[in-house]
Amino acid sequence: MTAGLGYWASNEFFDQTTASRKFRRPFARSMTASVQHRWIQTLPKPFDLLPEPPIADPAIRATSRSTGAVPKAGFNELVPELDVSNLQASLRFWSGLLGFEVAYDRPAARFAYLVRGHIQIMLCERNGNWEVGELSPPFGRGVNFQMTVSTLDLILMAREAANWPLFRQPNDAWYRTGDREGGQREFLVQDPDGYLLRFAQDIGTRPLTEDRT
Numbered sequence: 001m002t003a004g005l006g007y008w009a010s011n012e013f014f015d016q017t018t019a020s021r022k023f024r025r026p027f028a029r030s031m032t033a034s035v036q037h038r039w040i041q042t043l044p045k046p047f048d049l050l051p052e053p054p055i056a057d058p059a060i061r062a063t064s065r066s067t068g069a070v071p072k073a074g075f076n077e078l079v080p081e082l083d084v085s086n087l088q089a090s091l092r093f094w095s096g097l098l099g100f101e102v103a104y105d106r107p108a109a110r111f112a113y114l115v116r117g118h119i120q121i122m123l124c125e126r127n128g129n130w131e132v133g134e135l136s137p138p139f140g141r142g143v144n145f146q147m148t149v150s151t152l153d154l155i156l157m158a159r160e161a162a163n164w165p166l167f168r169q170p171n172d173a174w175y176r177t178g179d180r181e182g183g184q185r186e187f188l189v190q191d192p193d194g195y196l197l198r199f200a201q202d203i204g205t206r207p208l209t210e211d212r213t
Contacts, residue, residue: 061109068104081122138194
């Protein structure tokens with residue numbers, strides 16, 4: 001196993017010595033040219049070569065060199081920040097498979113602010129600043145992050161091409177919301193550190209199938 005690549009480090013998708021080649025090959029077989037253009041991504045330029053070691057001082061990290069800008073829609077009122085084991089491995093997953101873009105970053109601080117439509121999330125390589133207890137894989141035990149997207153198809157195609165495992169296969173789920181049921185097509189997947197992510201596509205509402213009140 002390659003050291004420092006997180007929970008799914010053994011997956012060949014994150015073999016850094018041949019990451020670009022392995023990342024590109026499967027898409028050519030299973031995706032159209034337009035989908036390849038959308039999903040075949042390398043690391044954002046500022047993260048190609050990261051300084052070693054990372055900045056230790058929290059105040060200096062917070063004000064270190066940055067590229068990009070605040071998200072066009074502004075900041076969401078709630079934005080999770082995930083401690084990750086290796087930012088490069090995480091960006092290959094979040095950008096390459098899930099289609100997130102880096103709104104802005106602080107490469108020397110190992111920090112990236114990601115957006116995908118209305119979804120926003122922060123990734124920061126572990127530095128101990130926010131850790132309230134022992135952090136061991138899989139990270140994020142006891143929580144899943146639900147993210148609503150217009151379609152699941154692109155993410156699922158990218159996942160299949162990269163042979164990335166799913167925690168739960170796509171299924172139609174219905175949840176009672178007052179006097180109706182809301183439906184969504186959903187699947188669950190873990191990121192390189194084991195954080196559990198639930199992607200959902202709205203499939204409408206329906207009357208109650210059974211009133212259990």
